[in-house]
Amino acid sequence: MNRKVLLKDIADYVGVSTALVSYVINNKEKEARVGVEIAKKIRKAAIKLNYQPNFIAKSLKSGRTNTIGLIVADISNPFFSNIARIIEDEARKLGYVVIFGSSDESAEKSQGLIDVFLNRQVDAFIIAPAEHTENQIKKLKSRIPVVLIDRYFPSIETDCVRIDNFQAAYHAVAHLIKNGRKKIAMMAYDIDLQHIIERKNGYKEALKKNGIKFNPAWLLEATFENIEKDVEKAMTNILSPRLKVDALFFATNTLAVAGLKIINQLGIKVPDDLAIVSFDESDAFDFFYSPLTYVSQSLSEIGRGAVKLATDRINNGEKKCTSIVVQPRLILRKSSV
Amino acid sequence: MNRKVLLKDIADYVGVSTALVSYVINNKEKEARVGVEIAKKIRKAAIKLNYQPNFIAKSLKSGRTNTIGLIVADISNPFFSNIARIIEDEARKLGYVVIFGSSDESAEKSQGLIDVFLNRQVDAFIIAPAEHTENQIKKLKSRIPVVLIDRYFPSIETDCVRIDNFQAAYHAVAHLIKNGRKKIAMMAYDIDLQHIIERKNGYKEALKKNGIKFNPAWLLEATFENIEKDVEKAMTNILSPRLKVDALFFATNTLAVAGLKIINQLGIKVPDDLAIVSFDESDAFDFFYSPLTYVSQSLSEIGRGAVKLATDRINNGEKKCTSIVVQPRLILRKSSV
DNA sequence: CTGAAAGCGCTTACAG
DNA sequence: CTGAAAGCGCTTACAG
Secondary structure (H helix, E strand, O other), rough: OOOOHHHHHHHHOOOOOHHHHHHOOOOOOHHHHHOOOHHHHHHHHHHOOOOOOOOOHHHHHHHOEEEEEEOOOOOOHHHHHHHHHHHHHHHHHOOOOOEEEEEEOHHHHHHHHHHHHHHHHEEEEEEOOOOOOHHHHHHHOOOOOOOEOOOOOOOOEEEEEEEEEHHHHHHHHHHHHHHOOOOOEEEEEOOOHHHHHHHHHHHHHHHHOOOOOHHHEEEEEOOOOOOHHHHHHHHHHHHHOOOOOOOEEEEOOHHHHHHHHHHHHOOOOOOOOOOOEOOOHHHHHHHHOOOEEEOOEEEEHHHHHHHHHHHHHHHHOOOOOOEEEOOOOOOOOOOOO | OOOOOHHHHHHHHHHOOOOHHHHHHHOOOOHHHHHHHHHHHHHHHHHHOOOOOHHHHHHHOOOOOEEEEEEEEEOOHHHHHHHHHHHHHHHHOOOOOOEEEEOOOOHHHHHHEHHHHHHHOOEEEEEOOOOOOOHHHHHHHHOOOOEEEOOHHHHHHHHEEEHHHHHHHHHHHHHHHHHOOOOOOEEEOOOOOOHHHHHHHHHHHHHHHHHOOOOOOOOOEOOOOOHHHHHHHHHHHHHHHOOHHHHHHHOHHHHHHHHHHHHHOOOOOOOOOEEOOOOOOOOOOOOOOOOOOOEEHHHHHHHHHHHHHHHHHHHOOOOOOOEEEEOEEEEEEEOOO
């Protein structure tokens, strides 16, 4: 295994100082007013010797690692892995690399990941924040660029990419009502995160605006720790032994996937006996026997936007916070007819 | 924003040299025979000042970054994102962080990612290698620990975690035959990767051993670049206007998800008219109207194994190559009855 | 137009 | 038992 080629090797090879080589390699000949001939020679030598600069050394000097820390709830959730894929591509185009971590919606794990990534000197964070992490985010953003995705905290001014969750939920539920549904349940999380709260509010407002009195028994809630069991219990309650509602609105894809299993088990007819609308997407939605109507967020807009905001702020820490609000679309299919 | 705390700050605070502080922080007091009292003081000061060592500086000195580079075909494929999740957790337990990249099955992108990650001085690679990357892998493994997952190259001795694809495919197809199927097609990739080749061979061998003559028209192939279209074309050909086979074996989950859509479009009855078995997993398999029988690989065994092999080799570059062979299971469901 | 030198924040062999 | 100093591989202000 041959030794790595260093700046010094090129300098020796050409017969100049490492300083000169550094300037040329980084295209700063102008500032240093390096001779054209020499510059050419240096470039040639760099290629010939296959010089690869040592990122670590560069980072130590520059204080930049060209690394973005990505924290999501769970990288194996298709919603997040699809966003991760976009972020990866966009980031690399700009010379960044992504390290990732899953918080499992736990504030404690979130803090752990933040600490690890801070130690690694990431240049910026892209975070789908977990519940009760306001303080973490507030502190973090005073030190380093932070972009929130999917969720956000109204009390903190940050760069963020999100959708209007209230509107999206409102439209989804209004759509159910327009199609004649009157008793509409919502399967949500028992959680203190703004995007879920807004989805709940949108749901309630749609009922209200359409003259339907909200029945508290319709709002089903699960915890993150026990999704499967909680969904089963809540849904069995409201759907069995007899259907107490005629439509069901799922607040996220994970809830929907768990819920559809119960619906299959109970042998409920969708959409005849129960209409369904969900949020986000999943392969499961396409293959459920009655393909699901769902609120689609453009994952590529989210990913692209997040990387753009992050890198913009890396390059200009003083600029004002930007919220990119992505337009969701309601994809109409058989489950809600 | 207050300045980061340095070793020097602790040294000044306690009134010793940075060397001593470094020894204590890294629990090497023994070697340096630091006084117990001093060590205590230093530790206290480190906590009081909330000292966080600078990883970059450490890395530059030690040549280690405690970073693993993960290269898969596509991080948004649930098979890979689930493995990524396991790798993330296992790696962090051991003090490593993971940077990831998607090769899209392209040798060129693969090389690009390898170069980027090498520059970042990752300590090891975990790779699901793309087609035609033997030489990349061969070169790479002479420089740095490499663990292959999912796929491997028989011509290169490497650490790897895999299943016996031949056996798995053989059993899957034998299962179809045992259930009375006689004309069994396989939807695979037109690709020169060992795991796909072995799955094809297992398929053929199962036919042969059971006295069924293999019909070349049964082996359907798609390219990675055009999965959807290729699958549609190949499957329409063999399933329409009349069914020319009575069973279909999918070589991967991506092929199956694409294929099931066609089957739905054509309105084919599964399993009555066509039995199905697939590889890997997907939420779609559960929600297809006739839940899919599939070959399940333990993703956690794969992820865990990969991290173990990688870190073992980081700590002992000379040890012999290890193949972890994970036992797949055939999960029987309605689609293949 | 070019080079010597300091410095980024650590670790560790060496000297005392 | 402890410290001064070199060095990891770069960048860049400074001097010439």
